[in-house]
Amino acid sequence: MTGMEHLASFTATGRLHGIGIGSTLGEVDQAFPHRFVDVVDEGGTSLRRDYGFVEFYFNSDRGEEWVMSGGSLELHRLASGHDMARTWARATGVTFPRHVAWADLREALAGVPGAPAFEVTDQGGFLEYRAAASHVSVIVVDDAEEERGCHVGHGDVWSIGLWAPVRAN
Structure with missing residues (x-):
């Protein structure tokens, strides 16, 4: 699976390498x-695990x-961080491009059954494409003056975030 196919699958399903919201730390380790x-908060109730360009949050x-x-x-x-992508590719077999254009990710999503619909909001220099069905948000650079290079540019994906649904009481 290519990096773009991987990103499209994650965006559509909210699952990355088989894990997602509700997965245990042991499942993530596997x-x-x-x-x-690992960074644990002072109260010991939240954990951020940072793998470089992938981060997971636990409670x-x-x-x-x-x-x-x-x-x-x-x-x-x-x-x-060219080394991050190479290290990830060696460990997972998934090669990510240096820059991910939102247009390319949208095209890849078109081939995924059940691809989610997005609500778009302006985040001041960024656009957030939020998919309620998969609990995923795609943050895209929306500053026409930002050019690609050692940084992402206009129309590139900044990050893809996974968030837990709010539970009704």
């Missing part, structure tokens, strides 16, 4: 055998198992 940095009641509450693919980091 799916992502990569080096990481736990003290003494309970860590459960994924969100995550993000920080695709903007690939524009200047």
